[in-house]
Amino acid sequence: MRFNRNETLAWLRGRPGVPVLIIGGGINGAGTLRDLAVGGVPALLAERGDFSGGASAASSHMLHGGIRYLENGEFRLVREAVQERNRLLRLAPDDAQPLPTVIPIFTTFSGLLNAPLRFLGLRRRPAERGALVIRIGLAFYDAFAGRDRVTPRGRMLGREEALRRFPRLNADIRAAALYYDALMPTPERLCMKVLLDGLAAHPEARAVNYLEAIGVEGRAVRLRDAETGEEFMVEPGCVVNAAGPWIDRANAALGLHTAYIGGTKGSHIVLDHPGLMAAIDGHEFFFENADGRIVLICPLHDRTLVGTSDIRIEDPDAARCTPEEEDYFVEMLGRVFPEIGGVREGIVFRFSGVRPLPRASGRTGEIPRDHSIQVDDRLPFPVFSLVGGKWTTFRAFGEQAADAVLARLGLARAGDTCARPLPGGGLGVVPDDDEIRRMCREEAVVHLDDLALRRTLLGMLGRLDGERMQWLARVAGAELGWDARRQNDEMERLAGILRERHGANLLGA
Ligand SMILES: Cc1cc2nc3c(=O)[nH]c(=O)nc-3n(C[C@H](O)[C@H](O)[C@H](O)COP(=O)(O)OP(=O)(O)OC[C@H]3O[C@@H](n4cnc5c(N)ncnc54)[C@H](O)[C@@H]3O)c2cc1C
Known part of the structure; x- marks a missing residue:
């Protein structure tokens, strides 16, 4: 199944029960969805912004063992990370290149x-x-x-x-x-491939961007569509909190007070x-x-x-x-x-x-970099918080999260991701019209900045001037049904994000 935001939102209106609700669509949420799907369990993933728009968009682009984590004696992590790095070099050659x-x-x-x-x-x-x-x-x-x-x-x-x-x-x-x-030349695209592979692995797995987990009522979690304000209730068997640096905030929204992240x-x-x-x-x-x-x-x-x-x-x-x-x-x-x-x-x-x-207290360089899963049983469903977790180890961490969920649900694993290749396909620095149209159709593009900053490299490599932004808005607009006014709004939104978050004043360039 591909992304179909409207279809998934229509389904959510029926207040569905889901075995697993994943909060957060960074690489660890995506990796957990994929591992669960391959393991036979369909999860619903809700991301309050765009996929891979949080910590996962801020990395140094390294798939690395973390040679300097040896400094803190984190030998378990370094061993796991070196092995996962090697696995990605074999199973995702378009997205992992020897460096x-x-x-x-x-x-x-x-x-x-x-x-x-x-x-x-x-x-x-x-x-x-x-x-x-x-x-x-x-x-x-x-x-x-x-x-x-x-x-x-x-x-x-x-x-x-x-x-x-x-x-x-x-x-x-x-x-x-x-x-x-x-090196991961395009981490945000790798996250998209992990999600697409997860959705393909189980027909009932679903992922929605611009959908925020905002509360709990009885056995249900309340989700809000950031685009329209519409709210939905979903009843999960368990929740995986993969909200990265926002984990404690997402837990607080559910009524759980935690202090996992520093x-x-x-x-x-x-x-x-x-x-x-x-x-x-x-x-x-x-x-x-x-x-x-x-x-x-x-x-x-x-x-x-x-x-x-x-x-x-x-x-x-x-x-x-x-x-x-x-x-x-x-x-x-x-x-x-x-x-x-x-x-x-x-x-x-x-x-x-x-x-x-x-x-943790102490020097920042000495904070442990290893990941862990914290379990909370204060709500009618268990909440598994994924603390830490680097890009490099996303598959292993997703597998560990899926194991914890399967054990709690009393289910046996139907398959694993150990040797499962990720979808291929590289990306040019400036994609052509056909590629843009395909991304709009198949990769859950909601806003122009999704395209400019995460589906393509145009923003990060400084390839956006006023003319190119207009071209992008026109091609995306034709595919997504944006009229001239919406195209303008989207360009303004993108220019604002570039200016405010990325110190890149490109509109008039
Ligand atoms: C500067 C920097 C450099 C790094 N370099 C590397 C590197 O080179 N190699 C490496 O392996 N790792 C690196 N990392 C680590 C790695 O990027 C992160 O650990 C990893 O991306 C975390 O992914 P995540 O999915 O857990 O979190 P995130 O990517 O932050 O995803 C969490 C998501 O949850 C969403 N969310 C929050 N609250 C809610 C809610 N209530 N409802 C719905 N969604 C919600 C957020 O919008 C966000 O998208 C680096 C990190 C940083 C910051």
Whole structure:
């Protein structure tokens, strides 16, 4: 079954019972819907905005084991993430690409990967031992790939070799590490594919965007259509709260007071900078300063993505990339590639989001990154809250959530997603009219910003000027039945989002 918003809303008017209601259509909600559908259980997923519009739209685009989580001794997570990364490289080759990654190693700042050292009781060794530290880290990382290996082993590059390969790198480096992770070129499309695959796996599975869970009455959950204000009641066997950084707020709407999340904000900038693009030569660069601050620089189609910060924040809706974060990116970039200027002028897009991390005190870098499922039995139906959960591990986390639900419902699993490929198909930087029309028909497009920011790369890669926005509104409008006034409203809405959330003032460009 494909998305059919009107049909699903008509069905909801009958106050249906559903085995599972999933709140939230980011990657973890989508992954859980898919795993349940393949397992034989049809869920209804309600997303209050657009699919993949929350934390899932704010990632660094990495499918990674999380080499730096070794620092906190999170070996279980790193092993699972490396294995899931490898699985995606095999089962979703259009959406997961091997990414050679370089860690420059300096004499005076080599904080990264102290974990294996700590683990080995060598915590207080001087920073000059950076190369040794990183060599041990790579050995751990490679060991986790096990027999599953789909990427080459990591290795060290001497100073001369590193500078020969990357001549614009800071000449103060002592050495560099080269290892492999994976890049998601279009995460929002991957989330859409996960949803489409889930809907295809069970004829009664359903997912609706712009539908918010707002309350509980007796055995029913109240849902509100954000487009019309119409309300619906649905009676779930159980609820999966996959609201990411909004988990506690979604629980509060259901009348449950929880304090699971202590999110941190992370921002990124996207650069149109051919010089930087040439300097990194298709590699991710990953660098941690002695004070624990990190910068990653990686290729994203014909642009360069630079991030990210890690700052505590209370309200996930307030996350924006600030001028201070921008200064920090420019400064850190200057340390890795000191001769490269014009960074600020090259910014075409900014984005920011909140990691749904568990509530914990201490330094942000030390907050555990592993995921967990919290169960609440205070309502007439159990509520499973999915706390944490990275992009990389969405399949495993969805599987664990589905297992918990199946156990509670007393059902046996009909199938699993371990070796199930995801739908193929890449995406051009600027899609053509036919592609836009197909997305409008098949991919639950409700607003122009769904198309510009999540179904295509037009927004993120800074490809939207006034003319292109009009073209997009015209083609989408013809398919979705928007008259001239609605097209104008949609353009204004998109321009407002670009300006307010992404610091991209493109209407008149
Ligand atoms: C800066 C940053 C960088 C990151 N980089 C990486 C990376 O490189 N690799 C990686 O693996 N992971 C990365 N992550 C982590 C990853 O992006 C997130 O952990 C993951 O996307 C969380 O997905 P989710 O589905 O749990 O949450 P979300 O994507 O936030 O989805 C939750 C959804 O719930 C919806 N919702 C909230 N309340 C309600 C309600 N009442 N009713 C209906 N819907 C509701 C929201 O609108 C939202 O869409 C990064 C995260 C950040 C912030």
